[in-house]
Amino acid sequence: MTEKNLPAKPEEHHGDVELAEPIPDPGIEPHEPRITDIDPKAADRVERQVSGMFGLATLLVLGACVAYFAIPRDSIIEFGPLSGNANNMTIGLCIGLALFLIGAGAIQWAKKLMVDEEISEERHAAHSSPEQIAEITEAFKQGTAESGFTRRKMIRNSLIGALAALGLPAVVLLRDLGPLPGRALYTTIWAKGIRIVNDVTDRPIKPADLVVGQLVNAQPANLAELQEESPAAYQNAKAKAAVIVVRIKPSEIRTKPGRENWGIDGILCYSKICTHVGCPISLYEQTTHHVLCPCHQSTFDLADSAKVVFGPAARPLPQLPLAVDSEGYLVAQSDFTEPVGPSFFERG
Known part of the structure; x- marks a missing residue:
């Protein structure tokens, strides 16, 4: 073994670093x-x-x-x-x-x-003995x-x-x-014969405009009248009346008793407002017919009367009964038959 291959001694220099003894604990300065x-x-x-x-x-x-x-x-x-x-x-x-x-x-x-x-103490184990607990309490x-x-x-x-x-x-x-909801959520501006229009274009919708698997965000045609009369009334009405319209194969729909005539050739309409805390929903998965609320992941099965299949929502989305008018456009048979929006104590 040559001299340059010999192991370095502790006192030797290694580049710019010099090995030295640790600095002693100076202790706590006088108070x-x-x-x-x-x-x-x-x-x-x-x-x-x-x-x-x-x-x-x-x-x-x-x-x-x-x-x-x-x-x-x-x-x-x-x-x-x-x-x-x-x-x-x-x-x-x-x-x-x-x-x-x-x-x-x-x-x-x-x-x-x-x-x-200032005080100092030695580190100790994470757990405490009864004596240490008594000491800490003191x-x-x-x-x-x-x-x-x-x-x-x-x-x-x-x-x-x-x-x-x-x-x-x-x-x-x-x-x-604000005041408790009372009966404010029991009614909307939907009524018999009110056309369903696209919420972006305001164009009325015909059954032929929808294909299987499609979901459209919609609103009542009479909503535009409120926008000119009162902006506040318009916003309140839109918040309650917003809907989603979806088309599903009729063979895949499980119709709730009493709602046999609420759809048109597989076209169904539901409130867009989640029944948990009122978030707007439209995240749709056409294979499962599930629509997801983005706020807390409540999931509703639109092919089964929008019943809750996952999440904190306590009740299905209210369904709007549909019909077709003399010109072939989708219209409401009536208002919703139950309160829209989030659940609340006075709902009964």
Whole structure:
């Protein structure tokens, strides 16, 4: 073995790297007391500051609740070229500042008043023995005492008040969810003789326009009249009246009793609104005749009265009975015979 092939010794250099002994643990630096640790007056000032932040946060939360009722919904506030809804902006600013003050107060409390001495401990196994559990419990109690949460009543009470007040806007804003559906979903603008039109072209549909396996998104022909009269009424009506029209081989359809005359040569029409939470659906698989809701994967079998075959939906899609008018176009025999849209408590 030549000299250059001899194994390297630990003290030799390897390129630019020099082997050396590990640096010894320097340990924890001596603790330096803060001014709040040695001056009770300074600690009291910080306590008042933190309590003031929590108290102001409480007032801001209450202000958000007052603003919800006091500021008109259509009131606009302008900042030069920018503008926005005064009601929403005031509520948002109040709640945002309240959360900021609670966070800032907690940071100030931790930095200036809680014990800040550093400690070290050896790593241990992931599981804990009964003795370790008792030790951790005792350490938690000690930490609670050192934080001053039980001793500094002003901070404790103001924090509890601020956090409790944060729930008030959530209760108030529940009003914006609107009224319960009541009987609003029991009727749509579908009626006897209303033509079914393509929801993109607004062209009425004839049976000959559809081939087996095809699905078309559609709507009632009288929907266009509402668009000119009232945009809000138009959107509400469209949200309930949207439908899907599908053509299936008649031999593959399992007709529900009482619906024998609801289809035309294998053409069926169902509500487009999922009965789970109301998402629009039209993802169709023609081989299985299944239509899938993209939101939560509820799956309906259109060849079997749109019954639920998978997912969280609790009931089938409502079916619209079809007929053909004197000019050969698909029309509704009547409105839906059951409520459309998501299930709700008042449905009965």
